[in-house]
Amino acid sequence: MLVVIDGLTPSIFEAAVAGGDVPSLRYLAEHGSYRRAVSTFPSLTPVCLSSLATGAHPDVHRIPHLVWYHREEERLVEYGSSFGAIRAAGLGRSLRDTVLNMNQQHLGRDAVTVFEALEDAGLTPAAVNFTCYRGRTRHLAAIPGVPPAYGPKRFFFYNLFESDVTGAPLAVRNRAAGSIDDYAAAVGRWLVTRDGFDFLVFYLSDYDYASHASGPDGSHDALVRADAHIGALLAAAGGPDEFLERYAVVVCSDHGQTRVERAMRLQRPFDGVRSVLVTASNRAGMVYRFDDCPEDVRSLAERLDAEADAEVVLFCEDGAGVARREGEELRFGPAEDGWSTSGDTAILDVPHGLERAWAALRNPNAGDLVVAARAGAEFTDLGGWHHLGGGSHGSLVAGDSEVPMLTVGLELEPRSITDVAPAVLAHFGIEPPDYARELAHAA
Numbered sequence: 385m386l387v388v389i390d391g392l393t394p395s396i397f398e399a400a401v402a403g404g405d406v407p408s409l410r411y412l413a414e415h416g417s418y419r420r421a422v423s424t425f426p427s428l429t430p431v432c433l434s435s436l437a438t439g440a441h442p443d444v445h446r447i448p449h450l451v452w453y454h455r456e457e458e459r460l461v462e463y464g465s466s467f468g469a470i471r472a473a474g475l476g477r478s479l480r481d482t483v484l485n486m487n488q489q490h491l492g493r494d495a496v497t498v499f500e501a502l503e504d505a506g507l508t509p510a511a512v513n514f515t516c517y518r519g520r521t522r523h524l525a526a527i528p529g530v531p532p533a534y535g536p537k538r539f540f541f542y543n544l545f546e547s548d549v550t551g552a553p554l555a556v557r558n559r560a561a562g563s564i565d566d567y568a569a570a571v572g573r574w575l576v577t578r579d580g581f582d583f584l585v586f587y588l589s590d591y592d593y594a595s596h597a598s599g600p601d602g603s604h605d606a607l608v609r610a611d612a613h614i615g616a617l618l619a620a621a622g623g624p625d626e627f628l629e630r631y632a633v634v635v636c637s638d639h640g641q642t643r644v645e646r647a648m649r650l651q652r653p654f655d656g657v658r659s660v661l662v663t664a665s666n667r668a669g670m671v672y673r674f675d676d677c678p679e680d681v682r683s684l685a686e687r688l689d690a691e692a693d694a695e696v697v698l699f700c701e702d703g704a705g706v707a708r709r710e711g712e713e714l715r716f717g718p719a720e721d722g723w724s725t726s727g728d729t730a731i732l733d734v735p736h737g738l739e740r741a742w743a744a745l746r747n748p749n750a751g752d753l754v755v756a757a758r759a760g761a762e763f764t765d766l767g768g769w770h771h772l773g774g775g776s777h778g779s780l781v782a783g784d785s786e787v788p789m790l791t792v793g794l795e796l797e798p799r800s801i802t803d804v805a806p807a808v809l810a811h812f813g814i815e816p817p818d819y820a821r822e823l824a825h826a827a
Contacts, residue, residue, distance in 0.1 A: 385583070385584045385586060385617075385631045385632070385633050385634070386436075386583070386584070386585045386586065386633075386634045386636075386804065386808065387586045387588070387614060387633065387634065387635045387636075388433075388436065388514070388585065388586070388587045388588065388636060388637065388638055389588050389591050389607070389610050389635070389636075389637050390429060390587070390588065390589045390590075390591055390592035390637060390638055391591055391592030391595045391596075391600070391637060391638070391639065391640070391641045391775070391777065392591055392607065392610075392637035392640075392787070392788060393600050393637070393640040393641060393783070393786070393787075393788070394420045394640070394786050394787065394788045396600055396601070396603075396604075396607065397409070397637075397788035398788070400604070400607055400611075401413045405604070405607075405608050405611070406607060406608060406611035407611065407615065408611045408612070408614040408615035408618055408624075409611050409614065409635065409790075411618070411624050412614075412628075412633060412635060412790060412792055413790055415628060415792050416633070416790050416791055416792035416793075417790070417791050417792075417797055418788070418789070418790045418791075419789050419797065419799065420786050420787070420788065420789065421636065421786070421787050421788075421789035421798055421799050421800055421801060421803070422735040422736045422740075422785055422786060422787070422799065422800045422801070423435075423638060423639045423640070423784070423785045423786070423787055423800075423801050424441050424442065424740055424743070424744075424800075424801060424802065425441075425442075425668075425740035425741060425743070425744045425756070425780055425785070426448070426449055426667075426668035426744065426754070426756075426778045426779075427638075427639040427640070427667075427668070427777050427778050427779065427780075427784045427785050428449060428450045428639070428665070428666055428668060428777065428778045429450070429515070429592070429638060429639070430447050430449075430450060430463045430486060430515065430516070431447050431448065431449065432638035432639050432801060433514065433515050433516040433587075433638055434447040434491060434495075434516045435638075435801050435802050436516070436636075436638060436801050436802075436804050436805065437497045437498055437499070437514070437516040437517075437518070437585075437805060438491075438492075438495040438496060438497055438498070438516070438805060438817075438820075439498070439802050439803070439804070439805030439806045439809075439816060439817065439819075439820035440492075440495050440802060440817075440819055440820065441739070441740065441743030441744075441802060442743050442744055442746075442747040442749075442750070443742070443743040443744075443745075443746035443747050444492055444494060444495050444743075444819050445491055445492050445495040445516075446490065446491065446492035446495070446747055446748065446749050447486065447490060447491060447516075447747075447749075448670065448744070448747045448749040448750040448751075449663060449665065449668060449670055449750075450462070450463050450464065450465045450665040450666065450765075450778075451463065451465055451469065451473070451663045451664070451665050451765065451766060452663050452670060452749055452750070452751070453661055453663060453670075453672045453751070454749070455672075455749070459477075460473050460663070460766075461473075461481050461485075461490065462474075462478045462481065462766060463478070463481060463482045463486060464478065464482050465665035465666070465765035465766065465767070465769065466665075466765055466767050466769035467767070467769075468765070468766070468767020468768060468769045469665065469765040469766040469767040469769060470767075471767060472766040472767050473766055482515070483530075483533070483541075483544065484531060484533060486515065486516070487516065487517055487518040487533070487534070487535075488518070488533070488534065490749070491516065491518055494819070495817075495819075496817045497516065497517075497518045497519065497805075498583070498585075498805040498808055498809065499511065499517065499518065499519035499520075499535065499536040500518065500519055500520055501805075501809055501814055501816070501817075502536075502582065502583055502809075502812065502814070503519055503520040503521070503536065503537060504520070505812065505814050507582040507583065507812060508536075508537050508538060508580070508581050508582045508583075509536035509537060509538070509581065509582065509583045509584075509585075510536055510537065510538035510539070510540075510575060510580065510581035510583065510584040510585070511535065511536050511538075511539055511540070511541075511584070511585040511587070512540045512568045512571045512572060512575075512584070512585065512586055512587060513540065513541060513542055513555070513564065513567070513568050513587045513589060514541075514585045514587040515587075517533070517535040517536065517539065517541065518534060518535065519534055519535040519536040519537070519539065520534065520536075520537075521534065521535060521536065521537045521539065521547070522534055523535055523539050523545045523546075523547055524545075525544055525545055526543060526544055526545070526546060527544065530544065533545050535547075538575065538580060538581055538584075540552075540568075540571045542555040542556060542564070542567070543555050543556070543567065548574070548580075550570060550571050550574040550575075551570070551574070552567050552570035552571045552574070553566060553567055553570060554567070555567035555568075559590070559593060560593075562590045562606070562609050564589055564590050564593075565588045565589065565590040565609065565610060565613055566613075568586065568587065568588060568613065569612075569613035569616050569617075572584070572586050572613070572616070572617050572620075573616050573617060573619075573620045576617050576620040576621050576627075577620045579630065582812070583808060583812075586614075586617070588610045588613060590606055590609065590610070591603060591606045591607055591610050592641070593606075594606035595641045595774070595775040596641075596771050596774050596775055596776065597771075597774050598774055598775070599641075599643045599644075599773070599774050599775045600640070600641040600642070600643070600775045601643075603775075614635075628792060628793065631793070632791075632792060632793035632794045632811055633790075633791070633792040633793065633794075634789070634790070634791050634792075634794060634798070634804060634807070634808070635788070635789075635790040635791075636787050636788060636789045636790065636798075636801065636804065637787040637788060638787065638801060639777045639778075639784060639785065639787060640777060640782075640783050640784050640785060640786050640787060641775035641776060641777045641783070641784065642667075642759060642760070642775065642776065642777065642779075642781065642783035642784055643760065643774070643775055644760065644761070644762045644770065644771045644772050644773065644774055644775065644776045645760040645761070645772075646693065646760060646761055646762075646772070647761070647762050647763070647764050647770035647772050648691070648693045648694070648757070648761055648762070648763055648764070649763070649764050649768075650662050650664040650669040650671075650694065650755065650763040650764075651664070653687045653688055653690075653691055653694075654671065654684070654687065657677065657678070657679060657684070657687075658676065658677060658678060659673070659674035659675070659676045659677035659678075660672070660673055660674070660677055660679075660684065661674070663751065663766075664755075664763035664764065664765065665763065665765040665766075665778070666762060666763065666765075666771075666776045666777055666778040667756070667757040667761070667762055667763065667776050667777055667778035667779040667784060668754070668755065668756055668757065668763070668778035668779060669694075669751075669754075669755040669757075669763045670750060670751025670752075670753060670754050670755065671684055671751045671752060671753035671755065672751045672752055673752040673753075681699050681700075681701070681752045681753065682699070682701065684752070684753060685697045685699050685706075685708050685753055686708075686711075688708075688753075688755065689708070689710060689711045692710075692758060693757055693758045693761035694755050694756075694757065694758070695709060695756055695757060695758035695759075695761075695779070695780075695781075696708070696709050696731060696732070696741075696755070696756040696780060697709070697753055697754075697755050697756075698741050698744065698745055698753065698754040698755070698756075699745070699752060699753050699754070700745050700752075701715075703717070704716065704717045705717055705741060705742050705745050707731045707732050707741060708731070709728075709731045712727070712728045712731065713727045713728065713731070714726070714727040714728050714729055714731040714732055715727055716732070716738050716741070716742065717742070718742065723738045725738070732780070734780045734781060734782060734785065735782055735785050735786060736785075736800065737780060740780065740785075741754075741780070756778075756779040756780040756781075757778070757779045758779075759779075759781050759783065762776045787801060791807075794807055794808075794811055795807075795810065795811065796810055796811075802820070805820065806820040
């Protein structure tokens with residue numbers, strides 16, 4: 385079982401386990417192995433969940449951001465930065481992109497999800513509310529007119545797709561009160577009671593929602609609710625000991641969160657520049673340059689030198705990656721013995737900085753520039769929305785990028801969210817995809 389608590393930071397997890405308010409997580413921690421692990425970049429939910437599902441960074445799975453420009457279709461893709469952003473991009477199209485197209489069209493064909501690999505091996509994978517769900521089984525929607533989705537054999541997605549009748553309540557009735565996770569918990573209990581899967585992704589998203597609103601230090605109640613939902617699964621198995629007799633467990637988050645103290649419109653430095661499109665949300669942004677733009681990519685990057693809140697600007701030049709900060713540069717790229725670098729290595733002195741920056745740049749759907757925000761800053765989205773006074777994520781900094789990683793009964797110990805899928809496949813004796821084998825052996 386993979387339990388993902390969206391947006392949970394290591395420090396909050398560690399403090400909660402040391403206290404007495406999360407007995408289920410504390411029990412699992414006492415019986416398992418814990419470490420801090422690293423997310424992907426941009427550390428935004430669609431990118432991160434795709435990395436968890438495939439064992440790959442964005443250069444393989446091709447999901448670049450919450451909002452991006454689809455070059456082949458010459459249009460924006462918006463996965464749900466905010467309601468205002470969805471309206472700005474087109475409500476119907478954004479919903480279709482988020483619910484269906486991300487998995488059926490945007491997710492890279494070379495990527496293999498853990499659901500596909502397990503079902504190909506004759507096992508029964510299951511997922512609850514997990515947005516990167518691509519699998520082998522065709523599921524009809526509960527709403528007439530919505531096209532079918534291909535997900536894991538047992539598939540539950542916010543009441544819209546349900547492979548089984550579970551009696552779970554309506555997921556979207558009151559998000560602020562935790563109704564999304566209430567739905568997930570009801571489905572999870574139903575599945576565990578019947579031992580109805582070989583592998584389950586149990587995704588709890590309400591903590592991230594609360595942390596965006598109140599900041600990572602103000603979301604304790606949401607974590608207590610998440611712990612209660614995990615406790616319900618333990619009880620459904622007959623108790624904690626019986627639960628661990630039946631299941632190996634991974635508990636992690638997809639990214640961290642840091643507090644937002646100011647907001648920046650990333651489009652501003654490019655106002656008046658012809659044939660440039662800026663897509664930004666949370667704490668990462670991208671700049672797309674079209675052929676008739678009068679400035680080259682380097683000139684566009686230099687426009688951000690004076691923008692303190694655009695901390696690191698990434699672009700490709702002559703086959704190398706370039707990381708630029710306040711006029712200083714680091715050139716980098718893969719080499720036989722690791723990485724080749726030239727310049728100021730402090731620019732990418734962040735967790736797995738070279739690996740994550742390179743993978744973000746090599747994604748064919750990424751912008752010509754990929755921008756990471758400075759600590760405390762956030763980029764406004766298409767609707768002008770931000771999380772000022774709350775929490776956000778997406779950048780390269782450790783606070784956005786580190787995640788708690790707890791494993792119980794798993795032989796391999798993931799050090800990155802990209803190690804999780806290979807570790808799960810190894811648990812079932814399944815060889816991971818070629819791109820993930822080195823990760824699995826190093827985990």
